[in-house]
Amino acid sequence: MAITVRIPTPLQRLTNGQGEVACEGKNVSDLLGDLDRRYPGVKERICDETGKLRRFVNVFVNEEDIRFLQGDQTAVKDGDEVSIIPAIAGG
Amino acid sequence: MALSKAQVARYSRQLILPEVGVSGQNRLSEASVLVIGAGGLGSPVLFYLSAAGVGRIGVIDADAVAWSNLHRQTLYETPDVGRPKAVVAAERIRRLNPEISVEAIEGRFDAANAKDLVSRWHMVIDGSDNFATRYLANDACVLANRFLVHGGVVNFQGQVMSVRPRQSACYRCVFPEPPAVGSVPSCQEAGVLGAEAGLIGSLMAHEALKAILGVGEPLLNRLVVFDGRLSRFREVPVRRNPDCAVCGEHPTINAIQSIESAPTCAG
Numbered sequence: 001m002a003i004t005v006r007i008p009t010p011l012q013r014l015t016n017g018q019g020e021v022a023c024e025g026k027n028v029s030d031l032l033g034d035l036d037r038r039y040p041g042v043k044e045r046i047c048d049e050t051g052k053l054r055r056f057v058n059v060f061v062n063e064e065d066i067r068f069l070q071g072d073q074t075a076v077k078d079g080d081e082v083s084i085i086p087a088i089a090g091g
Numbered sequence: 092m093a094l095s096k097a098q099v100a101r102y103s104r105q106l107i108l109p110e111v112g113v114s115g116q117n118r119l120s121e122a123s124v125l126v127i128g129a130g131g132l133g134s135p136v137l138f139y140l141s142a143a144g145v146g147r148i149g150v151i152d153a154d155a156v157a158w159s160n161l162h163r164q165t166l167y168e169t170p171d172v173g174r175p176k177a178v179v180a181a182e183r184i185r186r187l188n189p190e191i192s193v194e195a196i197e198g199r200f201d202a203a204n205a206k207d208l209v210s211r212w213h214m215v216i217d218g219s220d221n222f223a224t225r226y227l228a229n230d231a232c233v234l235a236n237r238f239l240v241h242g243g244v245v246n247f248q249g250q251v252m253s254v255r256p257r258q259s260a261c262y263r264c265v266f267p268e269p270p271a272v273g274s275v276p277s278c279q280e281a282g283v284l285g286a287e288a289g290l291i292g293s294l295m296a297h298e299a300l301k302a303i304l305g306v307g308e309p310l311l312n313r314l315v316v317f318d319g320r321l322s323r324f325r326e327v328p329v330r331r332n333p334d335c336a337v338c339g340e341h342p343t344i345n346a347i348q349s350i351e352s353a354p355t356c357a358g
């Protein structure tokens with residue numbers, strides 16, 4: 001078992017076209033590190049140079065926004081589902 | 092108000108819905124909606140709202156019809172290229188439904204006109220194509236207490252949510268700040284299939300019609316996310332953020348202010 005991470009469509013070209021990938025980690029920060037090891041380049045699209053989540057990107061752990069939990073220190077465990085959802089402007 | 096024979100004929104397929112009927116049709120004709128952006132999302136929104144008989148519709152857009160618009164912006168035809176979108180869109184929906192009143196506003200929705208524009212309509216639908224306008228539309232709707240339907244689409248990804256100011260999460264509650272200038276990556280990811288813009292725009296129109304009619308449950312505190320590669324809709328619960336800059340407990344945005352953000356690849 002691992003943690004399922006849902007990838008926003010523009011980043012799916014970095015995950016070989018997969019909309020959901022399996023990753024591991026104890027918290028969201030770890031998990032994003034593992035995601036970037038498996039699919040290099042994903043993290044810089046989600047986090048800024050200091051490693052903080054970009055302000056127009058939200059991460060949900062089991063449908064709860066991590067801003068209302070413990071941010072990137074929010075704990076995750078096997079079987080959890082994590083969604084990465086950026087604001088989009090196109091019309 | 093009783094409906095004319097022509098109205099009964101025109102609206103018959105929605106009139107026979109128990110959720111609509113004559114009283115619902117009257118609610119539609121008494122409604123007024125401002126549509127920001129007459130593009131890929133605005134096209135189906137304007138089409139369905141006017142076709143359904145929404146009595147007063149405003150459409151604001153600063154651009155002219157471009158060749159690159161035609162694959163998704165279904166209000167326009169090839170001979171329209173070069174003409175102002177707001178004007179062409181208004182003409183098109185007036186032909187579709189001459190019974191409604193349509194106001195074309197050629198120009199940008201900006202800090203100077205946002206408050207005034209928003210307060211002249213009951214409801215606002217944001218189908219714009221850039222972050223600065225989206226945050227401005229949200230702030231103006233929260234400050235003027237106008238129901239807002241928000242939708243976005245790009246690169247196989249779509250999102251829709253509605254906002255009932257100070258009762259449900261606003262756009263800023265979910266995404267506190269727009270991307271900084273220079274922080275949004277390349278334009279090569281900015282494409283979209285026309286049908287996906289139509290899908291998201293239709294969902295926005297549906298959301299607006301439902302809200303006017305008081306049918307069912309609006310997308311309040313629910314962000315619908317569409318993954319066009321998987322053809323999968325998901326929904327994430329969102330909630331009001333007590334720290335929200337515009338609708339939180341200690342708002343820092345108390346009047347319309349212009350917004351700096353990275354431009355997106357329009358057109």
Ligand SMILES: [Zn+2]
Nearest residue numbers: 261264335338
């Ligand atoms: Zn808010």
